[in-house]
Amino acid sequence: MIDDFAKEYLHSDLREIRKTMLWKLDGLGEYDIRRPLTSTGTNLLGLVKHLSIWESRYFGEVFDRPFLELLPRWDDARERGADMWATEHETRQEIIDRYRRVWEHSDATITALAIDSPGHVPWWPRPNVKLFNILVHVLTETSRHAGHADILREQVDGSTGTSAPYATPRHDVAFLEALYPKIERAARATVAELGQES
Secondary structure, eight states, X not given: OHHHHHHHHHHHHHHHHHHHHHXXXXXXXXXXXXXXXXXXXXXXXXXXXXXXXXXXXXXXXXXXXXXXXXXXXXXXXXXXXXXXXXXXXXXXXXXHHHHHHHHHHXXXXXXXXXXXXXXXXXXXXXXXXXXXXXXXXXXXXXXXXXXXXXHHHHHHHSOBOSSGGGOBXXXXXXXXXXHHHHHHHHHHHHHHHHTOOO
């Protein structure tokens, strides 16, 4: 049946992209997984923390199957954005272990429910959903953040890829030193040709 196939296909992809998120932390020290790498403070461990909180909500309370552990709040105005970074009191292992427990909880929800099981997302404009909607949403969000993590990891040590077996080999320094200016020249030439300011 297509419903069972779709559910397993989406669930399988979610399982894989979760592993990618944790792989992005491998081999890095505490500072590199926590430090802000964008002007908004985006960092590798914060992405994992954020995903654990939201996945727990989407596969938990949305289907009246709440994740029973206390998690940092996402809606506290005094702590705006606190779900996106780890405090000095939160350990790497604590956040990773929580994310894995969230997976177990989510996987149990996905396994127990049919793909057309109803749920309710009170913070969405159209709050009445099916498990299918939430599977697609969480897979999309996790994939989006895996892309962020890939770029952040590249900034830290040049490593890219979706998983250890598919890691992109690091280019030699001479190749990268030649590539960056080449792309910059192409961008400036295009702007000049169009008569626009850079």
